[in-house]
Every structure is written in C-alpha cells, then in structure tokens.
Amino acid sequence: MNLFIRDARLPDQTDPVHISIQDGRIQAIGAGITLTDPDIPVLDAHGLAATPPLVNGHTHASMTLFRGFGDDMPLMQWLQTRIWPAEARLNEEDVYWGARLACLEMIRSGTVAFEDMYWHFHGMARAVEESGLKAGVGAVMIDVAGPEQGQACRKLTEKTFEESSRYSNRVRFTLTPHAIYTVSPESLRWTAAFSERHDLPVHIHLSETWHEVETCLKNHGVRPAVHLDRQGLLTPRVILAHGVWLDDEELDLIAARGATLVTNPVSNMKLAVGGVFPFAKAAARNIPIALGSDGAASNNTLDLFQEMKFLALIQKHAQHDPTALPAHQVWEVATGAKAPQLGQCAQLTVGAPADLLLLRHHEPEMTPEHDLISNLVYSATGHIVDTTIVSGRILMQNRMVPNEEEIRREARERAQRVCSP
C-alpha cells in the first residue's frame, strides 16, 4: 500500500512533516520530502498528530458479546450463571461477529495489534483478516476434564496450526494454554515442545488471583512462575497475562528467561483481585512489559487510552508516589515499545511498517498542550483518534469505519441470542 501523508505533527516536534509510505512501509519522513508519483493517494493531516499505534497484549476479543452482561457479581456466580452458559451457546459465527465488533472498537480507539485467546480459532482469525488488524490468535487449551480432553486439545491445536496457513501474516498463530490451574503439566510440556519446534508464541494467564498462587503452592509446592518454568514454558516466546501476585524470585526467573508480562489494570480492579501488578520491580529487572485490556466482559471497553490512565494511577496509588510511572513511560508500554516479543514496531521510523495513528490533538480536553504525551495518557480517550493506518492501509479516516452499522447490528443480535437462557 502506498500513501502520502501531508502536514502531520510529530509529538516531539512543532513543525509539521510529511510521511511517505511505500509497499506498506515508511519510506521517508520530513518537512522537505515531496510527492513524486501523482498516482499515490494523499492524506491531508493538517491539525492532526502522527503517533505510533497502541498494542493490546491480552484480550478475549469476542467477549464484547458479554459486555455489561452480569457486572458487579461475585466471580463464581458470574461465571456459573452468566458467562459459561452463554459461552456454551457460542458458535464460530458468533465468535466472528463478536471479534468484528472488538476490532471495530480497537480501530476506533487506536489499537492495531492484539494478543487474543478464545474459542473457535477460525471465527477469530477471519475477523482479524477482514478487519485489517494484526493479532496473535490461538485455539484455547483447557484439559481439566482429564487426559482425554488434553489429547483432544493437543490434536485440535496441531490441526488448527496447519489450517492457519490459509491466513495472511497479519494472523499470527499462537499457542494459548489457558492457565496453570486449567491445563495439566503434561499439556503444558507438550505446548513448550510444540512452541520450540515451530517457533510459535505462547500466551497464558499467570498469577492473576491469590487463589491461583495458593492452589499452585498446595498442588505443586512452588509458586506459579516456578511451576510454569518447570514445564519448560518460560521462554522469550511466552506472553504472561496479569502477573499480579509475582514475588521477587518469580520476577527474577521471568527476567532470566526473557518472557513478556502483560498488565491488565482495569480487569484486575474490576474483578477485585486485591493486588496490583508489581510494575516497578518488573521494570527494574528489564522484563518486557505490555498493556492489556482483558476481555470486554471484565473491563468493559477495549479503549487502551483509558487503560493507560488506569495503569499510571493504580501504580501511583499502590506505590504511594505521584512520580511513579510517569506519562512518557506509560506511553512506551502502551505502544509496545517495551515488549518487542509482541512484534509491533513502536517507532515512526524509515523502514518500519507503516502502522500509525492521526490524532485530533486540539480537542478541548487536549487543550492547552503543555505536553502532548501527558494529554494522551491522562486526558485523551480513544475518541481523539481520527485515522488508523495499518501497513499503509487506512482502516479508519475521519472516524469512519466501513461496515460499522452491519457489525453493530450483527453483534447486537448474536449477543441477545447467546445471552438468552
């Protein structure tokens, strides 16, 4: 895809620049560059700021169908009476439309890449393919029912992996064992071997609740990260979601193994897990860190602009320090600059994939502009995103996304059906 963006402002500069995109990559940036090929479309970005896009390190996209379906309930009652019965009714088309709604929401709030974990791989993968976004997609693995379920899961994973070649490279096949308390050591070890053999990323929940830590200590005699490491599943290919209760020893281990941590502040607060992700300790060990929204059922939005503010504020609150996690650091985390494993280029530089946002940085809530990044983290919402571009392709311009009406209607109807007893 080729595109010439005229007169965009970069966050650290006052004079506007032009951005030339060729074959989906940034070919040149500067005030002096000119459009040489009259056939290349021109995008007028006057009054807009160009920034890297945001990256969602942990979500269950199709759970948009369950947004607001049983908020404020005790966890087990919510799962048993609302989520599980509804999930049992989900088919691949439901997952597809739920994911389309999630992708629509992400495009509108400036997220271009995400790590997903859910059922019905092909529903999810098709939605990513058609939306124009990038995602790590997996077929979730749970084998609490015993060895037969484990075998079926592993077989499904192998089959799905083969089938995943039908998608473009925007769909990255990912191994998604659910968690240490829902996946057997045997299946975890199998996942580790499969990941190594095919060089595949792994995405798993870890240390979300204190109950998980206690159960792991009781069943395995060690804390969650140590247990995972013993199954061979702490590697640079592994993405660990939550990590609320990790202790110093576990953080040392994760740092040594090179795994990535994803913090989900809104979900952790909404479900009242009690603890706060040990950001300062993880950052001090140079552990790669990304930001995640978790699913819409426990958030309830996928807007990472809002999530950035929660990240900064819960860390300041928990550390009793207003200087903790300043805005510029939050911005780095949310754009994926601190988590190279997520594969997103967080810099607008020549040669990088042309993934970028054009932002309405003059909105009233962004005025005055003493510090654009401060405004982005503490005052903006996803609604300031005017234009979302992936690999030079415009997914939204002037806040208009094609097929929005159809996606909202289909998702609404399917949500109603799967949530009706």
Place this chain on the structure above:
Amino acid sequence: MNLFIRDARLPDQTDPVHISIQDGRIQAIGAGITLTDPDIPVLDAHGLAATPPLVNGHTHASMTLFRGFGDDMPLMQWLQTRIWPAEARLNEEDVYWGARLACLEMIRSGTVAFEDMYWHFHGMARAVEESGLKAGVGAVMIDVAGPEQGQACRKLTEKTFEESSRYSNRVRFTLTPHAIYTVSPESLRWTAAFSERHDLPVHIHLSETWHEVETCLKNHGVRPAVHLDRQGLLTPRVILAHGVWLDDEELDLIAARGATLVTNPVSNMKLAVGGVFPFAKAAARNIPIALGSDGAASNNTLDLFQEMKFLALIQKHAQHDPTALPAHQVWEVATGAKAPQLGQCAQLTVGAPADLLLLRHHEPEMTPEHDLISNLVYSATGHIVDTTIVSGRILMQNRMVPNEEEIRREARERAQRVCSP
C-alpha cells in the same frame, strides 16, 4: 425555553418517548404526548437515550490552563515550581478563559452543574453565565499570612457576595474557605456565621492527605472533621471535598450534621494520597455523596464518565469485592441523586428543570446493550454525549458547541503566557 424532544429512549424503557419542555421545565413525558404549539422547536432524538446530566461536586475549573503542566512531580516541587508561580500571573481574564474551556469540556462530556473554588470570582462567574451551565462559585479564602490577610479575605467575600447579585440564578454564590490548614479558626467561624446569616453554601477541602490529619491532631488535638465542627462549619449547607482519611467517629459526626461529601478518585490516585475514600461507611450512614473531578491540573480531564469508572473500580479494589459499588449506584452518585444539597434534579420527571442529556447509546463501545447503565459507567466516555440541555436551552447538539474554536484558541494562548517564566 420551550422545546419538544421527539423519540428519545429512557434507560429503563424500550419504546421511545417524547419530552415536552415549557419555560425551562419538563411539562410532559410519554409516548402519547403531542406537539400542540407549532412555534415550539422540535428536536429529533431518534437513536438517542435521554438521561439526567452529571454533576461535578468539586473542581477548580480555570485550572484547565495547567492541564499537563508538570504531571508526575512530587507535590511540593510541583506547587512551588509550577502551579504557584503560574497562579501568581493569572488575571481575571485568564480565569474567565480557563473557565470557558472547562465549561466547554463539561458541556461536551455531559456535566451541567459544578461546585467551583478558585481566584477571581467574576472571571469564573461570567464564564458560567455565558456558557449556560450552573455552578456554585466562590472567592477562595486563605489567611495563612495572618490576621490582616484574614480580614482582607472576609472583606472581599462580603463585597463579592453583594456583587454576585448581578448574575442569574445559575451562578450560586458559595463560601469557599480553602481548607482547615490554610484558614484560621477565626475565619472559619466567621464563614459559619456568614453562611447561616445569608443561607449560603460552603465548599471546603477536608481530610485529603494524611499529613493534614496529623497536622490537625498536632495543632488542635482532634481530627479534621471534629475541628471543623468546633468552628460551626459542619452543617447541611457544607460540601466537603475529598474526605479520604475520615474515621468512623468523623463519619458519624458528618452524618449527624447533614454535610455532603464529594469523592475525587482520580485526583486522589494521581496525587497518590495513599488512602481511598470510605465510600461504604459513608453510604451506610446515609451521608449525601457526590462525585468530583478536582481541577484539571490533577486529573487531567473533567469528563465524569471516565471518573465514574475510577470511582467504581478503586472502591472494588480497596474493598477486595467485585460487588462493591455497582454501576447503578455509581450512576446515582454522578447524577447528584445522592446529594440534594448540590441542588441538581437527578430525575427526568414532570415539573423538574429541563436539564438532560441525549446520548449516542448505539456506539460500538456501547454495543451490545445488556444494561445501559453498566455501559454508561464502565464503557462510555463523555464522547457519547450528543446533546446537552440546561433549563430547556440546547448548549450542545450533534457535539457542536458555539464558539468552541475561539475558546480553545484563547485558552491555549493564555495558558502559554501564564506558564512561561
């Protein structure tokens, strides 16, 4: 002001209704009512939800000029090197334009009434008058410099009170002693007497930081609420901002006296005061509670839709309970339904002032709609507000506010000047 709103949806109903407004009040609501006078303007609200507006119980509106000016700094360094020098350069026109920007932001995010505390009363009052909003406005009182400053403050308050009669009843003159650590007992007692004599509301910071509690114990031998009560300043006319560190005895006292508490979750977290407002204990005592944004310098937005989510989530987190402070209760607090002292009618009922919002409840982040109030609290931002109406007068329609461009430009220029050394 007369207006006929056609086809709006109410939160608890599925079929649309019409709303007839006469002389600034709701005259009728229902599906069956008709427009009798062809001269009354008609507003088509098809696809929009009508709700009560939000009320901001504590802010310093003109501090929008300092949005993002020194975030993430230690408190005293921030005040001494940034805020105080800049405030010393503020004139009445600066305060006026900062407040116009704040009012613009509030209109755009569905807040129609607020309690303010700042310098240059007339700058603030003019901005409220011209914006069309409603506000409690005061001339802030601080007499740390000694008895002469106290006398000057009291004189200024008397003079300002007299002058305040020049404004409409949308500007409610309010006594605004800053806090117990910046106002002498003598001036607090004078404020109590003046409030009683003229039946005026009082708006004061209370128990925001632990340092305030310690200092009060050291200087007066009692905790802040007790000290305030001893000066006669706990009455049903009094609005107490923050209240983070109130203990059981103080809450009993506040409940007995009928004062109103305003919680400011974002500001408390951003400035890392350490504690969390004791919501459950205050609510159990039937203390009136409202929601506040505090000033934009410590938030950095005035969008109460975002603030609602912070309120719910920090309470769930602090109470280790996902069922704490459910969405419907948060909505009541944010609309002022729990704080009658703030004077805002939180119900769309016949005879009530025609203050209301029309919301874009079909936006992608509001889809599906299992529960509209859940969506409003956990997923919405102020950007879903389509139309803001005060006393039947349309302040924003289709997200367009008159003079927006001029307000942004003036505020930007003035912010630059007052923040330049």
